[in-house]
Amino acid sequence: MSLKKLDFSILQQCMHCGMCLPSCPTYDTTKRERNSPRGRIALMRAVATDEIPLSQSFADEMSFCLGCLACQSACPAAVDYATLFETSRAEIEATGVSVSAPRRLLRFLTLDLLFTRPRFLRVVGKLLRFYQVSGAENLVRKILPKRLRELERQTPRMAAQFSNDLIDPVESGDGSSKKVALLTGCVQDLVFSQVNRDTADVLLANSCEVHTPSVQPCCGSIHSHNGEPGMARENASRLLDLLPPQDFDAIISNAGGCGSHLRHFSKLLPNEPRAALWDAKVRDVHEFLAEIEVRSPDVAPFEEEKRVTYHDSCHLAHGQKVTLEPRQVIDLIPGIERVDLSESDWCCGSAGVYSLTQPEQSQLLLERKLGHIRATGAEILLTANPGCVLQIQNEMPELKIMNPVSLLAQAYRNESKKL
Amino acid sequence: MIDALTALLGAENVLTAKEDLVPYSFDGTATFRELPVAVVFPRTTEEVARCVKICREHQTPIITRGSGTGLSGGTVPTPGAIVLCLVHMTKIVEIDPANLTLRAEPGAITADIDAAAAEHGLFYPPDPGSMKISTIGGNVAENSGGLRGLKYGVTRDYVMAVTVVLPDGEVATFGNACVKDVAGYSMKDVFIGSEGTLGIITEVLLKLLPRPEARRTMLATFSSMEAAAETVSAIIAARIIPCTLEFLDQMTIRCVEDYTKMGLPTDCAALLLMETDGHPAAVEDEANRMAAIARSHGAMEVMTAADEAESLKLASARRSAFASLARVRPTTILEDVTVPRSHLAEMVTFIAETAAKLELTVGTFGHMGDGNLHPTFLTDERDEEEMKRVHQALDLIVSKTLSLGGTITGEHGVGLAKKMWLRDQLGDASLNLMKKFKETIDPDCLLNPHKIFD
Ligand SMILES: Cc1cc2nc3c(=O)[nH]c(=O)nc-3n(C[C@H](O)[C@H](O)[C@H](O)COP(=O)(O)OP(=O)(O)OC[C@H]3O[C@@H](n4cnc5c(N)ncnc54)[C@H](O)[C@@H]3O)c2cc1C
Ligand code: SF4
Ligand code: SF4
Numbered sequence: 072m073s074l075k076k077l078d079f080s081i082l083q084q085c086m087h088c089g090m091c092l093p094s095c096p097t098y099d100t101t102k103r104e105r106n107s108p109r110g111r112i113a114l115m116r117a118v119a120t121d122e123i124p125l126s127q128s129f130a131d132e133m134s135f136c137l138g139c140l141a142c143q144s145a146c147p148a149a150v151d152y153a154t155l156f157e158t159s160r161a162e163i164e165a166t167g168v169s170v171s172a173p174r175r176l177l178r179f180l181t182l183d184l185l186f187t188r189p190r191f192l193r194v195v196g197k198l199l200r201f202y203q204v205s206g207a208e209n210l211v212r213k214i215l216p217k218r219l220r221e222l223e224r225q226t227p228r229m230a231a232q233f234s235n236d237l238i239d240p241v242e243s244g245d246g247s248s249k250k251v252a253l254l255t256g257c258v259q260d261l262v263f264s265q266v267n268r269d270t271a272d273v274l275l276a277n278s279c280e281v282h283t284p285s286v287q288p289c290c291g292s293i294h295s296h297n298g299e300p301g302m303a304r305e306n307a308s309r310l311l312d313l314l315p316p317q318d319f320d321a322i323i324s325n326a327g328g329c330g331s332h333l334r335h336f337s338k339l340l341p342n343e344p345r346a347a348l349w350d351a352k353v354r355d356v357h358e359f360l361a362e363i364e365v366r367s368p369d370v371a372p373f374e375e376e377k378r379v380t381y382h383d384s385c386h387l388a389h390g391q392k393v394t395l396e397p398r399q400v401i402d403l404i405p406g407i408e409r410v411d412l413s414e415s416d417w418c419c420g421s422a423g424v425y426s427l428t429q430p431e432q433s434q435l436l437l438e439r440k441l442g443h444i445r446a447t448g449a450e451i452l453l454t455a456n457p458g459c460v461l462q463i464q465n466e467m468p469e470l471k472i473m474n475p476v477s478l479l480a481q482a483y484r485n486e487s488k489k490l
Numbered sequence: 491m492i493d494a495l496t497a498l499l500g501a502e503n504v505l506t507a508k509e510d511l512v513p514y515s516f517d518g519t520a521t522f523r524e525l526p527v528a529v530v531f532p533r534t535t536e537e538v539a540r541c542v543k544i545c546r547e548h549q550t551p552i553i554t555r556g557s558g559t560g561l562s563g564g565t566v567p568t569p570g571a572i573v574l575c576l577v578h579m580t581k582i583v584e585i586d587p588a589n590l591t592l593r594a595e596p597g598a599i600t601a602d603i604d605a606a607a608a609e610h611g612l613f614y615p616p617d618p619g620s621m622k623i624s625t626i627g628g629n630v631a632e633n634s635g636g637l638r639g640l641k642y643g644v645t646r647d648y649v650m651a652v653t654v655v656l657p658d659g660e661v662a663t664f665g666n667a668c669v670k671d672v673a674g675y676s677m678k679d680v681f682i683g684s685e686g687t688l689g690i691i692t693e694v695l696l697k698l699l700p701r702p703e704a705r706r707t708m709l710a711t712f713s714s715m716e717a718a719a720e721t722v723s724a725i726i727a728a729r730i731i732p733c734t735l736e737f738l739d740q741m742t743i744r745c746v747e748d749y750t751k752m753g754l755p756t757d758c759a760a761l762l763l764m765e766t767d768g769h770p771a772a773v774e775d776e777a778n779r780m781a782a783i784a785r786s787h788g789a790m791e792v793m794t795a796a797d798e799a800e801s802l803k804l805a806s807a808r809r810s811a812f813a814s815l816a817r818v819r820p821t822t823i824l825e826d827v828t829v830p831r832s833h834l835a836e837m838v839t840f841i842a843e844t845a846a847k848l849e850l851t852v853g854t855f856g857h858m859g860d861g862n863l864h865p866t867f868l869t870d871e872r873d874e875e876e877m878k879r880v881h882q883a884l885d886l887i888v889s890k891t892l893s894l895g896g897t898i899t900g901e902h903g904v905g906l907a908k909k910m911w912l913r914d915q916l917g918d919a920s921l922n923l924m925k926k927f928k929e930t931i932d933p934d935c936l937l938n939p940h941k942i943f944d
Contacts, residue, residue: 083820083870088518088813089559092623093599102531102577103510104558110513117512128509147749147813148822 072300073162074119077154082119084150085112091142091150096418096436097135105132108142108152115159130163134428137436138296139418140331140389153331153390154338160298235285237268243280249320249363253283254290254310254333256326256457263457269480270325270356276483277365284313290324291339292332296423300339307336308343316349325356325476327456328423331390355387356476357455361396368482371406378408380449381475382440382463383416384456397455397475404482410447414439421462437466444470453478491548495530495572498540503531503578514573517558517565518620520823521871522906526553526567533578535653535661535692541574542690542936543659551939554686556597556625560632561824562905564685568939574690576627582606583693590698591650591667596627596691603696612698615642615733618901619809627691633683635901637805640859641733641767644901646682648697654681654689657932667695680927685903686938688931702767705733706777707801710784710792711758715739715842715854717788718760719835722858724783725764726831730776734765735859736808742855742866745814750807758790762858763808765801808855812866815853819868823880826908827891828862828900837894841865844886848879862900888914904942912943 074082087109092098097106104110111132117123136156143152238253251274255267271281291306314322324330333353337346354362381398388394394416401409420426420436440463444452451471454460460472496504505511506528515525527550532538545552551571558565567573579595582603586592587610594603600621604614617636618624624634630652635644651665664678665671681689712718715737722735738746738761747754755761762784766776781792795801816822829837838854841863845852856863865887867880888898888911898904898911913921925943928935 079872080820080870084816086518086520086813086816086822087516087558088816089557089620089623090810090813092557103505104513105510107513113513113516114509123508123512126509128507132509147746147810148816149749 072158073165074115074155074158077119077158079119081151081154082112082116084148085109085116085146086148087113088148090147091145094141094145094417096137096139096141097432100432100435106135108146108150111136112150112152112155115155118159118162125162125166129159133159133163135432137385137418137420137422137425137432139385139422141385141416141418144389144392144416153335157295157298157300160296161300162298164298237264238271238281238283240285241280241282242271242275244275244278247275247278247280249279250318251279251281251359252314252319252322253281254322254324254329255283255287256290256324256329263460263474266325266457266474266477269474269477270323272480272483273356273360273365273476274323277360277363282314282319287313290329290333292329293423295332295339296328303332304339307339307346311336311340311343311345311349316345316352319352321354321359322349322352323354323356323359325455325474327355327384327387327390328458330355330393331386334391355391355393355396355455357396357400358391358393360476360479361399365400365403365479367403368405368479368486370482370485372404372478372481372485373406376406376408377451378410378447378449379451379453379478380410380412380444380447381415382412382419382444382452382454382459384454384459385416385418385422387455388416397453400479401453401475404479406482407478410449412447412449413443415443419459419462421456421458423458426462433462437462441466451478491544491550492528494544494547495528495541498544499530499532499537503533505529514555514558514565514575515567517555517560517563519561519563519566519905519907520821522563522566524567524569526571526573529573529575531575531578535655538574538576538655538690538692539659539661542655542657545572546657546659546934546936549934549936551936552690553938554627554631554690556628556631557599557620557623559620559624560628560905561826561902562632562685562899562907564632564903564905564938564941566906571939576625576690576692579692585610585612585698586667587612589667590700592696592698594626594694594696596625596630596694598626600624600626600629607698608701611701613701614648614696614698616645616648617805617809619812621809626694626696630682630691630694631684631686632901632903635857635860635862637736637763637765637808637857638733639857639862640735641731642699646679649678649682649694650697651695652678652681652691653693654691656689657934657937661692662689663693665695683903685905685941687928687941688937690937704770704773705765705767705798705801706773707734707795707804708764708777708781708784708792709755709795709804710762710764710781710789711755712760712762712789713758714788715760715838716835718762719838719858721762721784721787721789722834723831724787725780726859728779728783730766730779732764732766732776732780732859734763734805735857736763736855737761737858737863738763738808738811738855739853741818741851741853741868742811742815745817745853746807746811748817749810749814750803752803752807754807755791762789763804765805811855812864815855815866815868818853819851819870821869821871822866823869823884824864824866825884825887826862826864826899826902827887827896828860829891829894829896831859831861833894833896834858834861834863837863837890837896840890841887844883848883850876850879850883852883857900860900861896906941909941909943 091108288309291303295303419440420433426433555565576597579597583593618634653663851868854865
């Protein structure tokens with residue numbers, strides 16, 4: 072895939088009105104057009120028409136872009152920024168304008184090895200968990216050089232049990248009337264497997280039969296986002312084989328970043344007949360719950376009333392346009408006061424591996440986000456993407472962060488305790 | 491010259507790499523493109539003045555730029571020019587509630603100015619569709635209008651003073667905080683709407699109003715565009731001055747609905763967005779009368795926004811009209827013709843007929859209360875034959891406008907896009923005087939050359 076081969080009208084679709092500029096976090100920082108959606112599209116167009124070469128400077132610009140897709144939500148002209156962005160990154164990778172040996176190795180380790188082999192990913196996860204709880208971590212932290220130490224600190228803490236330990240391949244309650252597949256995700260599976268358990272519980276409590284194959288391929292979003300469409304296609308095909316869409320009423324994702332990619336398999340696999348049906352059945356869990364008119368719990372999740380606020384993950388809000396439903400779900404829960412977070416749909420700087428590739432801009436966005444969170448006075452931050460949780464938790468370890476689904480699951484659990 | 495500019499502003503404020511320049515080769519106008527030789531970002535009036543002096547020494551033309559949302563090619567560089575971009579001068583310097591004024595730097599965003607005024611219960615009415623990103627400097631330089639023009643007028647009506655860097659690098663302030671002032675020619679008015687060709691505005695003093703206490707927003711749907719146009723004429727004839735009477739045709743409604751998904755009625759031929767504001771009792775009375783007039787002129791349905799949030803949503807949906815239309819085809823060419831309001835129905839019909847005759851797709855919307863229409867041709871610049879027909883259509887629409895006593899541009903300015911028609915509208919005497927004026931103030935033709943006229 073290259074910019075030149077891309078249908079030119081996708082590039083032309085941008086009529087440079089500038090309406091997207093105020094929602095772009097990088098333009099907001101620098102006020103330079105090249106760091107804005109409109110400017111980046113102009114550069115892509117210039118590459119497509121040979122006005123500029125595919126230079127290191129172009130590659131740097133695409134790396135500086137968060138891929139948060141706030142511009143896509145803001146754009147009245149329906150510019151498909153996601154496709155333009157992924158095509159640009161793919162072309163940069165394919166032509167190798169910005170390679171260095173360590174970068175290659177890192178990409179190989181993560182994209183080729185870890186995120187295509189789910190079993191292997193879990194083994195690494197177990198090792199990391201051992202590393203973190205055994206005390207070796209503290210020792211290593213003392214001897215690592217500063218820069219590496221900072222990176223190392225960003226390694227998420229692994230959960231004691233992964234999703235397959237917590238969820239059976241098929242679970243159903245009394246009178247299940249809907250059959251759904253639950254995608255466990257990669258980071259979600261390793262670090263937040265409890266969220267997957269909670270998701271299953273909430274679905275069970277709402278008359279669903281939940282299918283959760285114990286070994287699931289990565290959805291491929293991380294590959295697509297980082298310029299590896301080939302691997303993304305491979306992962307998509309494997310998912311289609313594992314969970315044929317015709318067998319389910321819905322395919323449920325609970326991680327914003329995955330869901331946004333999962334809905335576009337027909338674009339990724341144009342010759343795959345099952346892809347369109349797959350796309351039509353993918354739902355973010357909150358969206359699905361709102362659709363089936365989720366049951367409101369009778370009791371509160373906590374003893375005391377709690378103040379919470381909700382942060383929109385980019386790929387849920389902008390990638391999937393799911394903004395109302397999580398709030399509706401939260402508002403159903405008794406004993407919870409939800410206050411608005413200002414700039415709730417402004418990127419927190421996590422953006423996949425952005426915190427590693429662009430630490431400064433990432434930090435800037437994170438601090439802005441933390442300021443707004445503090446201003447709400449909320450005791451719990453609710454958000455639905457593991458990347459955001461990791462990013463924010465790293466700087467605010469004292470804050471409780473939960474997925475809205477987990478809050479709901481907790482309330483349901485309290486119901487049965489009361490009985 | 492680049493060295494001198496770099497020494498003055500610092501390397502981070504002078505861009506020269508091709509990847510940095512490409513995004514400054516266009517503005518919101520379709521089809522015009524040209525690379526500048528550099529882009530500079532001054533941060534004070536003093537720095538602007540010194541930039542001008544350096545460029546003058548090297549006889550390098552300067553294109554002043556705000557957010558680059560202009561719709562007449564005003565910020566498209568001429569060959570060899572530098573772009574002087576004011577987006578770092580964004581301060582709202584002072585709000586004076588006693589005198590109802592606000593002082594701001596030129597890069598302040600229009601919406602931020604009104605928000606700052608609102609904190610004091612005050613109001614800055616001009617609200618161009620681009621207000622979320624347009625700069626006040628750009629607004630003054632284009633004398634921009636907005637959705638509230640009918641009752642509140644345009645940018646010019648709110649400018650009390652401007653500080654300007656002149657083409658020789660001198661700094662002058664025209665106007666002051668006095669409500670009345672007849673000391674000499676009104677020079678500030680010369681700079682308002684001058685499209686960056688006479689001076690660089692580095693500070694503005696704006697007039698504010700008390701914020702209206704109440705507001706009512708309504709939507710009326712029609713089965714023909716003419717019925718909507720006649721409703722507008724009837725409302726004005728009934729001596730009601732609503733703040734907004736905006737018009738959208740079916741093509742525009744569908745595109746806006748596609749974008750906003752707010753449930754606009756997409757099956758009607760035309761829609762009027764009507765708004766009245768002011769004292770609650772007056773608002774109530776005017777709203778009722780407007781609804782009655784719309785009904786008696788064939789409105790299929792009249793709906794009222796339930797609350798402030800819904801009003802805001804409707805207004806922002808209307809603001810997205812132009813860019814929403816761009817969903818349909820790759821190239822969007824919009825017009826800005828304005829006619830005396832009594833000729834609106836005739837003009838609307840003429841546009842539709844012309845497009846049909848030349849087999850073109852057009853979406854028309856506009857500030858109907860001001861007689862200002864934006865017929866927008868949806869086309870593809872790569873299709874030369876179709877582009878020829880678009881230009882034919884534009885010529886016909888412009889001739890018709892002029893024959894009705896209208897103007898080729900109500901609010902977007904002449905820039906590059908409309909200069910071929912300026913003589914037709916103004917006549918020789920008027921145009922020559924304008925040119926003489928430009929030569930007197932800017933003899934070397936350094937500021938935004940070849941804009942408005944050659
Ligand atoms: C979606 C959309 C909707 C719009 N809706 C409206 C509308 O409703 N009404 C309306 O009137 N316009 C509208 N416009 C046009 C445009 O937004 C206005 O003309 C606006 O005032 C331009 O502001 P800017 O900061 O982008 O100026 P720019 O585009 O950067 O500049 C415009 C012109 O002003 C000059 N200029 C800019 N700053 C200065 C300065 N400080 N000193 C001297 N000259 C300067 C430039 O040289 C140029 O000629 C719309 C545009 C878009 C894209
Ligand atoms: S991406 Fe959309 S909003 Fe941004 S400039 Fe292009 S058309 Fe306008
Ligand atoms: S994806 Fe985000 S950072 Fe990138 S251009 Fe769009 S708004 Fe800006």
